[in-house]
Amino acid sequence: xxxxxxxxxxxxxxxxxxxxxxxxxxxxxxxxxxxxxxxxxxxxxxxxxxxxxxxxxxxxxxxxxxxxxxxxxxxxxxxxxxxxxxxxxxxxxxxxxxxxxxxxxxxxxxxxxxxxxxxxxxxxxxxxxxxxxxxxxxxxxxxxxxxxxxxxxxxxxxxxxxxxxxxxxxxxxxxxxxxxxxxxxxxxxxxxxxxxxxxxxxxxxxxxxxxxxxxxxxxxxxxxxxxxxxxxxxxxxxxxxxxxxxxxx
Numbered sequence: 001x002x003x004x005x006x007x008x009x010x011x012x013x014x015x016x017x018x019x020x021x022x023x024x025x026x027x028x029x030x031x032x033x034x035x036x037x038x039x040x041x042x043x044x045x046x047x048x049x050x051x052x053x054x055x056x057x058x059x060x061x062x063x064x065x066x067x068x069x070x071x072x073x074x075x076x077x078x079x080x081x082x083x084x085x086x087x088x089x090x091x092x093x094x095x096x097x098x099x100x101x102x103x104x105x106x107x108x109x110x111x112x113x114x115x116x117x118x119x120x121x122x123x124x125x126x127x128x129x130x131x132x133x134x135x136x137x138x139x140x141x142x143x144x145x146x147x148x149x150x151x152x153x154x155x156x157x158x159x160x161x162x163x164x165x166x167x168x169x170x171x172x173x174x175x176x177x178x179x180x181x182x183x184x185x186x187x188x189x190x191x192x193x194x195x196x197x198x199x200x201x202x203x204x205x206x207x208x209x210x211x212x213x214x215x216x217x218x219x220x221x222x223x224x225x226x227x228x229x230x231x232x233x234x235x236x237x238x239x240x241x242x243x244x245x246x247x248x249x
Contacts, residue, residue: 009176010159012141013077015057022061024238031218034136051136070241071198075119084120114147139204144187144197202244208233211245
């Protein structure tokens with residue numbers, strides 16, 4: 001077993017998004033979700049979005065010139081960032097940016113062995129999201145991966161996850177996370193051939209149809225769902241970054 005220092009059953013705790021069009025993202029997300037925006041007054045290259053005082057995500061301007069599709073990166077809370085990072089590397093993950101020895105960041109971004117980006121961050125006490133069911137907070141987190149079994153083994157070893165007995169061999173649910181739902185899906189089944197996968201968070205909204213209308217009104221587009229009878233949808237911001245939404249029972 002890896003010498004990890006993550007608390008048992010490490011949980012999703014925040015997200016981040018690198019986007020070439022930060023201004024469009026700053027206008028779009030508060031218009032669609034019950035989120036408030038806080039701009040970085042000094043740099044102008046970052047902004048945070050919050051819901052009910054809880055940090056939802058950090059928006060970062062991407063100046064690399066890369067125009068490829070983007071996805072939100074999900075961060076997981078751990079008790080010891082340095083030790084868990086070392087364990088992740090031993091298990092085959094690659095840091096996106098190596099933290100310095102002095103003043104190491106609170107969040108470290110990595111690419112897992114299947115090629116999907118995720119983050120590790122220091123756990124807060126109490127956790128920012130916990131088991132809260134506030135509208136506007138992400139509740140469901142799906143990893144679409146081309147390497148389902150290898151991904152399950154990686155996250156189980158690194159984050160202490162225990163997977164429930166599968167009803168569908170292409171879907172694995174993590175048990176014991178309270179109000180948060182985490183699942184891993186075979187990308188060939190969920191996305192089709194040619195898609196390597198990504199983490200897909202889903203935000204709780206009051207009404208999916210209303211969120212879809214707000215998305216279009218703010219310059220985004222509906223990728224899937226969004227009708228009056230739908231309880232879930234996938235919405236894209238003006239740049240094309242997708243985010244799922246769902247409504248409660």
